[in-house]
Amino acid sequence: MIEVISDSRCIDCNICVEVCPTDVFEAVDGGHPVIARQSDCQTCFMCEANCPADALFVSPLAGPAPAGSPLTDETFLASQGRFGEYRRWLGWGYGRRPGSLQDRNYVFVERIRRAAEVGEVGEVGETNGQPRPPGHVPHPGS
Ligand code: SF4
Numbered sequence: 001m002i003e004v005i006s007d008s009r010c011i012d013c014n015i016c017v018e019v020c021p022t023d024v025f026e027a028v029d030g031g032h033p034v035i036a037r038q039s040d041c042q043t044c045f046m047c048e049a050n051c052p053a054d055a056l057f058v059s060p061l062a063g064p065a066p067a068g069s070p071l072t073d074e075t076f077l078a079s080q081g082r083f084g085e086y087r088r089w090l091g092w093g094y095g096r097r098p099g100s101l102q103d104r105n106y107v108f109v110e111r112i113r114r115a116a117e118v119g120e121v122g123e124v125g126e127t128n129g130q131p132r133p134p135g136h137v138p139h140p141g142s
């Protein structure tokens, strides 16, 4: 859940206000936006991913952090490098290595493909003998 907008980092661009799918933030004339509806936060991390100043911290908790939690303490979070951490993991921002170049999912896909070649599993993308889920729309040609 969104917890902190860093006073010292925020540049008042209001990108977070625009990207939040549940309208959690409220723009403020001449100042930083505020977290106006924290309980509407879906913990989607989109604000943190898009903040160009690494000024946001979305905590991993599904609900608000308890009073006095370090997860609400700007000084602590900054000392731990937590602001904009999700954006860094994604590799978004100038000078960062894109997360897509670090994605190792292809190893799993490759392993499945090889297993399919030697008959250990069904065709890649098939259900391997399991019933298809309700509402499944078959691929064209399958
Ligand atoms: S996106 Fe970041 S820098 Fe821009 S207003 Fe929101 S918190 Fe501030």
Ligand code: SF4
Pocket: 001, 002, 019, 020, 021, 022, 023, 024, 025, 040, 041, 042, 043, 044, 045, 046, 047, 048, 058
């Ligand atoms: S984590 Fe998602 S839902 Fe929560 S404030 Fe950020 S953008 Fe909005």
